[in-house]
Amino acid sequence: MAEYQTRKAQHKVDAVQEMTSEFSQYDGFIFTDYRGMTVEQITTLRNQLREKEAAYRVVKNRFAKIVMSDLKHEGTNDNLVGPTAVALTSGEDASSLASKILFEFSKGSPLQIKGAYLDGKLFSKEEIEAYSKLPTRLELIASLMGTMKAPLSKLARTLQAVADAKGGNTEN
Template identity: 50%
Template sequence: MSDYTVKIQPEKVEAINALKADFEGVDNFIFTDYRGLTVEQITELRSKLRETGASYKVVKNRFAKIALEELEKPEVGDMLVGPTAVVISGEEAGAAAKELFAFAKDAPVEIKGGIIGGDVFDNKEMEAYSKLPSKTELIAKLMGTMNAPVQNLVYILNAVPEKFVRTLKAYADSKED
């Protein structure tokens, strides 16, 4: 048996390392097929995603697969088939998913699926995820729910002295007559 070694060209190693740097420390990825998008549409999508704290990067499938494997991310299967671009989102992937699906209504971009928090989602699951309220909205709703009983208690506690003062005033007015 002969020794078989694979030599990877330095520029390919650099490209994989650049992808690893982009993917490192991130748990949220959305994979898309960008076929049919014009340069202007891709630029517009990148701009909209940047507002949500995400980035949009066209990737070479093999390099992306190697980078994800080396970073011990879940296997994405056939999401890395055909022309692929990746939405790389930080902590709040919901906003990026909403923006992407809203953009997909008017443009020929196909969402293949994604990785959210280490879990693999297919297209339909990603669409359902995009319809969920964001973390900030959920916290606001929770705070509103927690605040309502306190507001009611304050109202009731203020109403008792006010009613007592009105009663005393009415009594004083009746004694003056």
């Protein structure tokens, strides 16, 4: 008896391959429900994310599940239910900025964040919301540099004041 095999339409195979090649360029995936959003809102959101080097794609869940499985991103199937769009990010700062944009955008639109898969870890909606509130790596470095610079600036002003005072006494 012959073994049963499902036939796969070539256009579907091509779509999955194309999605796999695009998704393989990214290491962060933030899953959203875009139900109720207008085309104008989605376009605005895409433009905001593109400025931060992120992409926003509406996906077919069945294809996305195959792609995520092929890329060894396990555990994402729970986020691929219902109308789904994915924010694609590459790098820690891009993921942080994209999550901030998505949560800010969701305040004035029907957009809902479902969860995320960042750097090999699965995040719930609550966890990704907390992540979005953290400062980026660059913001932390700038803060650290400001903190380190403050005592040196104070020392320099103090030494300058001493030098000015001594310089002013010799003129009298």
